[in-house]
Amino acid sequence: MNKKIDEIKNRAEGEIKNCADLKSLEDIKIKYLGRKGELNQILRSLGDLSLEEKKVIGPKAQSLRNELDVLIENKKNEFLSKKSRNSLDVTRPGKKIKIGHLHPLTIIENEIIDIFRSMSFSIIDGGPEVETEYYNFDALNIPKNHPAREMHDTFWLQDNQKQLTHDTKQLTESQRSKVKGQKLLLRTHTSPMQIRYMETHKPPFQIVVPGRVFRYEATDASHEINFNQIECLMVGKDVNLTNFKYIIQEFFTRLFKKKLEVRLRPSYFPFVEPGLEIDIQCVKCGGKGCNICKESGWLEIMGAGMVHPNVLKAGGYDPREYQGFAFGLGCERVAMLKYNIPDIRMFYSGDLKFINQF
Numbered sequence: 545m546n547k548k549i550d551e552i553k554n555r556a557e558g559e560i561k562n563c564a565d566l567k568s569l570e571d572i573k574i575k576y577l578g579r580k581g582e583l584n585q586i587l588r589s590l591g592d593l594s595l596e597e598k599k600v601i602g603p604k605a606q607s608l609r610n611e612l613d614v615l616i617e618n619k620k621n622e623f624l625s626k627k628s629r630n631s632l633d634v635t636r637p638g639k640k641i642k643i644g645h646l647h648p649l650t651i652i653e654n655e656i657i658d659i660f661r662s663m664s665f666s667i668i669d670g671g672p673e674v675e676t677e678y679y680n681f682d683a684l685n686i687p688k689n690h691p692a693r694e695m696h697d698t699f700w701l702q703d704n705q706k707q708l709t710h711d712t713k714q715l716t717e718s719q720r721s722k723v724k725g726q727k728l729l730l731r732t733h734t735s736p737m738q739i740r741y742m743e744t745h746k747p748p749f750q751i752v753v754p755g756r757v758f759r760y761e762a763t764d765a766s767h768e769i770n771f772n773q774i775e776c777l778m779v780g781k782d783v784n785l786t787n788f789k790y791i792i793q794e795f796f797t798r799l800f801k802k803k804l805e806v807r808l809r810p811s812y813f814p815f816v817e818p819g820l821e822i823d824i825q826c827v828k829c830g831g832k833g834c835n836i837c838k839e840s841g842w843l844e845i846m847g848a849g850m851v852h853p854n855v856l857k858a859g860g861y862d863p864r865e866y867q868g869f870a871f872g873l874g875c876e877r878v879a880m881l882k883y884n885i886p887d888i889r890m891f892y893s894g895d896l897k898f899i900n901q902f
């Protein structure tokens with residue numbers, strides 16, 4: 545019996561080693577380790593042996609069983625890994641790796657800027673988000689106690705003096721005298737940059753200024769406490785409303801990639817005269833009337849006008865010599881129209897289901 549086990553061991557090891565595929569490995573397993581396999585037959589016949597023999601043969605047969613089990617398992621893994629290596633097709637296109645992408649507002653801002661740059665406007669970096677009462681209101685022809693201040697619900701800052709001493713270090717002497725003792729606020733629009741730019745540049749020029757602005761308001765589907773504007777200002781000796789209308793018509797046509805009519809309606813903003821509300825033909829229905837334009841065929845898109853003489857004066861220009869136009873465009877409003885976004889709060893929600901669509 546002892547010899548028989550040795551013989552089985554040699555034979556089985558050889559067969560496993562030389563075995564060619566998974567199927568014959570399975571046969572070998574059945575032949576030696578199966579219920580009716582050779583080793584089980586030996587173990588089953590232990591009862592016929594003497595006690596002495598049992599003590600030797602039993603453990604020996606059992607340990608051979610374990611050994612063959614391991615050998616078969618290893619051989620099997622060898623076959624499997626070879627198989628997966630053979631099935632690797634290096635000519636197949638690779639898996640697409642997910643990389644980051646721009647936020648919809650950044651995409652829109654870049655597009656707007658690109659269009660204006662192609663029309664020879666200079667792109668001016670935003671200016672301070674913490675602004676003085678002077679630049680945000682007074683210099684823009686919105687004096688204290690003027691009812692127009694109510695159009696801008698304002699975040700006022702408390703610790704004024706400390707921030708002012710920090711801020712004034714970068715200012716020229718004449719600017720410093722204007723902001724001395726000023727109350728500070730989070731700018732409610734990008735229009736203060738009109739003054740800051742005029743103070744330090746000579747006309748003629750045409751600029752656009754993207755920037756973040758803040759309003760102390762209740763939020764809803766079309767109001768946020770912080771949003772983004774693009775301010776535009778063009779000043780020269782004979783800049784007029786015809787120039788303005790041509791430029792914005794061209795701009796909106798390029799932005800929405802279809803010919804869009806523009807409509808100018810009289811409106812009021814203290815820093816322009818005349819003040820205008822600008823409508824574009826509905827980007828969805830093209831003017832026929834739909835749910836987006838509330839059946840009117842037109843969409844209100846931005847405020848604009850000819851720069852008020854008082855504003856030119858505050859910028860250091862003679863209003864009898866220079867004139868210009870200005871407008872303020874809301875980036876969120878444009879993005880909502882272009883991408884059909886129903887709620888302004890989605891931009892800052894951090895909701896990946898929303899963000900990943902861009």
Ligand code: DAH
Binds near residue numbers: 733776846870
């Ligand atoms: N600053 C205005 C606002 O935020 C928008 C605006 C209106 C800007 C008319 C302009 C303008 O430059 O001419 O409500």
